[in-house]
Amino acid sequence: MSYAHITGWGMAAPNRVLTNAELERMVETNDEWIVERTGIRERHIARDGETPSTLAVEASWKALSIANLKPNDLDLIICATSTPEYIFPATACLVQNKLGATRAGAFDLLAACTGFIYALDMAAQAIRSGSIESALVIGAETLSRFVNWKDRNTCILFGDGAGAFVLQASEEPGGILSAVLHSDGSGGDLISLPAGGSRHPASEATIRNEMHYIHMDGRGVFRFATRIMAQATREAISAAGLQLQDVRWIIPHQANLRIIEAAARGLKMPLEKFIVNIDRYGNTSTASIPIAVCEAVADGRLKAGDKIVLPSFGAGLTWGALAVQWSGPLPVERKVRPAYYRILARLRSFLRRMWLRLEGWIWGRDKV
Numbered sequence: 001m002s003y004a005h006i007t008g009w010g011m012a013a014p015n016r017v018l019t020n021a022e023l024e025r026m027v028e029t030n031d032e033w034i035v036e037r038t039g040i041r042e043r044h045i046a047r048d049g050e051t052p053s054t055l056a057v058e059a060s061w062k063a064l065s066i067a068n069l070k071p072n073d074l075d076l077i078i079c080a081t082s083t084p085e086y087i088f089p090a091t092a093c094l095v096q097n098k099l100g101a102t103r104a105g106a107f108d109l110l111a112a113c114t115g116f117i118y119a120l121d122m123a124a125q126a127i128r129s130g131s132i133e134s135a136l137v138i139g140a141e142t143l144s145r146f147v148n149w150k151d152r153n154t155c156i157l158f159g160d161g162a163g164a165f166v167l168q169a170s171e172e173p174g175g176i177l178s179a180v181l182h183s184d185g186s187g188g189d190l191i192s193l194p195a196g197g198s199r200h201p202a203s204e205a206t207i208r209n210e211m212h213y214i215h216m217d218g219r220g221v222f223r224f225a226t227r228i229m230a231q232a233t234r235e236a237i238s239a240a241g242l243q244l245q246d247v248r249w250i251i252p253h254q255a256n257l258r259i260i261e262a263a264a265r266g267l268k269m270p271l272e273k274f275i276v277n278i279d280r281y282g283n284t285s286t287a288s289i290p291i292a293v294c295e296a297v298a299d300g301r302l303k304a305g306d307k308i309v310l311p312s313f314g315a316g317l318t319w320g321a322l323a324v325q326w327s328g329p330l331p332v333e334r335k336v337r338p339a340y341y342r343i344l345a346r347l348r349s350f351l352r353r354m355w356l357r358l359e360g361w362i363w364g365r366d367k368v
Ligand code: UT7
Pocket: 028, 029, 030, 033, 034, 037, 038, 113, 152, 153, 156, 191, 216, 218, 219, 220, 221, 222, 225, 255, 256, 283, 285, 313, 314, 315
């Protein structure tokens, strides 16, 4: 049986940083309120020309280089995003083209902020089933383009960025150990982007009514999130056959420091066990977990062999968690099996092509 290991990781954030002090000049708010209620001090904001795909490509090159893979080695690209560049084509296809990943299938996945967790599980399942050997999973956002900069309830929260993981097959146990995914569409109105889809296509009226911005019932989302974060974490731990004390780090979706603190209380774990960087990025939706993971690896907190849990929640409503044994890049000898399988797959496809030609020739001859 194959295991799906995370063998490469990368992140990207726009250089432009928007501080709470600057927001104070834009809406009726103040640094003290924002820090106390959310934990956010600053966020990165995309400039003109910076888009989910440009950020995703930057993060992906880093991830591919750590995994020691070329774009052409990729079988699949999944881009989880709440802010796709278009309804179609998929942002994943823009990334596929920019990377030159000519062998890869590519699609977007929409589960809002939980999207990265969903996408990792989909890629891991495809690897475990044997249908693919490698995948690039991306979370990429430019939420700043959908924020109403006059609405203090939302504009203080969100930031832009991207993160990417490379997943590869290996026979060595580890990698993605378990996944739990949930949804409850009855809470769909708690956070939504009402216009621009087929229900309310863009029109003068949708713009006049500010339906092209993020709409949110902050308290409602907060109540939901504090209820499910600890619960999803426990479910993922138990599905992986682990105990709470086996877990080295919890790396949660970064939406609000108070939500992370509530999860810590619910799990009876100290906050020190949580990787938190919301103060410098705000809520970057699907990108928040991979960015936090990249920082934890870079500063030496997250090491090969560590067991971690990645819980998340978002619009939909959706929520879920993954338990992961962190791998690091695969040593060369562990890549032998994928190479062997690649040769087999090529041989199989060559034989199939020959068989089809032979069949065509036989049928053609019969007709004559
Ligand atoms: O990925 C999922 C994305 N969404 C979320 O995760 C959102 C989850 N919710 C939250 O993080 C919090 O609910 C918020 C940060 C959005 C709001 O915090 P809160 O403690 O729930 O505040 P509140 O909405 O209950 O508002 C309290 C007061 C209100 O004033 P009144 O009605 O009590 O006079 C708001 O108008 O704070 C006011 N307020 C602000 N004041 C200063 C709301 N936003 C601001 C602001 N600055 N930016």
